[in-house]
Amino acid sequence: MPLKMPFVRPLAALGLTALFAAAPVQAQETVKLGLVAAMSGQSAKSGEAIVRGLSLAIDEINAKGGVLGKKVELLVRDDESNPAKGVLAARELVQREKVAALFGGLDTPVSIAIVPFANQAKVPFMGVWAAGTPITQNGAAENYVFRVSAVDDLVDVALVDYAIKKYGAKKPGLILINNPWGESNEKGLKAALAAKNLPYVGIEKFETNDVDVVPQLSRLKQAGSDVLLLVANVAPSAQVVKSLDRMGWEVPIVSHWGPSGGRFTELAGPSAAKVHFIQTFSFSGNSSPKAAAVLDALKKKYPEIKSLADVTPAVGIANAYDAMHLTALALAKAGSTDGPKVREGFYGIDKYEGLIKTYQKPFTPTNQDALAASDYLFTYFKGDEILPLTN
């Protein structure tokens, strides 16, 4: 990461905090819930999506009388994608604001930093985006971390399955971003490939700011790759697509959800549509009445949402929406905001008809992830819109 001036972003965060602090606070009459997510910087859009999903669910919950006889109130803190700031914000929310549960944002490193604190403070921590496997599988004796999102290890299995089923992959090549996220998926992909007895022909890494990925891709081509497995954020993923275009190499690309994080088509050009990437949810091509109702409610609450391209990616909204409803159910089961009781409350949830799916016993002490590989879907970009692939 490049150096950043440390004082500019806190100013923005301060402004944001002031904004939320200005909302009328009814002491003792609300159940407070906290969100620690990136509200500024590169991932600011993800924070906005999460706030929208949570707020919509809170409106629905409060319209039905709230939980434990009180209205639900959301307190938002900006982590600036910085783990240290995230832990500080989580501490403040738990110790000063006494929130009943915490929600997390997009960045795996931030969530991983908050996990030990949440377990120690015995406050449920609900992940709605970050996919790092060790967030929920953290080895704590009493695990307070739950998640309604994709899990890297399961994504890697799904990517390999898709490559085999859709493209009959025999010689997959891995092209991964050179950072901890790429590294964690390298392990996951190797394990998933080993489970299928499918050897890979090469693993290549590239940097976020690499202009030309042709040398790496040429190696994979030379090695005979018939499918590329891609893990990188939106801009570097676009560099891979542009480099493939220059090489004139028509190879199927199966990708983690990085491309969904920005203007992929603008960055990668028309070949962007060739990248098939994973999502947990898509409003497009979704025939469920619940999806239509939620989209209508979103448009009503946020007039700036005009088309489906404005709720891209929908995963942040959908994961947050379901996670909030599940948390409310857990609080109701617990009959209290006491951390250990709420944790038991999560295990006690039987059934919830959510936006992504109908959850049956979503959480158990051995599996604190509500979504499984079978809930993922593959999608592609058509212009600015993410569409599901039907197969």
Next chain:
Amino acid sequence: MLLTSAVISGLGLGSMYGLIALGFHVTYVVSNTVNFSQGSAMMLGAVLGYTFAVTLGWPLPLAAITALAACALVGALIERTLVRPFAERGSNAWLMATVAGGIVLDNLVLFTFGKEPRGFPSVLAMKPVQIFGAGVYPLQLVIPVAGIAIAILLQVVFSRTRLGKALLAVVQNPDAAKLMGINVRLAVTVSFMISTALAGLAGLLIAPLFSVHSDMGTLFGIKAFAVAILGGITSASGVMLAGLAYGLIEALVTAFLGSVYTQIVVFSVVILALAFMPNGLLGRAAVNKV
């Protein structure tokens, strides 16, 4: 196939490094100082070019010229506020001041332009052409041509013209130069303006191959400084040559050894090269005047 594509990739990348590194060369030969925010100046060229050409829809030549003029203006500002006050006192604090200036610039752009990377469309980066079986965008051929042409131009200006000799006189003996009627301060300011404009040009040329965002220049700035030192910062052709060599080694190592080894090998080569050629490829030995 692997070799040709690596060579073409390498020459393209190398000339981008060379172009930014020439900016280090220009200020160094005139004032013995460099602007460590060259990477940010490159980013500024791309961001302003994008804003004028895409956001405001200006014709491309006008957008490019305005962006380069703005970069030159920023160069003058950097020299006036971050270099001159320190250099004239004989302090080396301009080194840190220009680094800090670059970070400030990156963050100003972060807040005004936004952090979302944007795509800069260009007709020169739409359809690849085939050269010895490797596909390249026409723009990738324009960059080395522009880089080499500018290096030759600088070499000629500094060695053959009155202006060039006047600029070089400034660094050899500022007092004597002043007595000869050379406006020393103006000469230094102009060298910084040329320097940031060159980086801005590199940014404009790279943008369509890359994406436009506030920290796109950081890595380029660092690599370009390594290139400038490697080439012997006092020689324009040496700097350009070092840029091409650096890009070539980078692409060849990636292609034949794998990307895991790229940075390790490339920077080891830089260290070794400096150990055996302390003045760089074509640099003059520094004369210590007592």
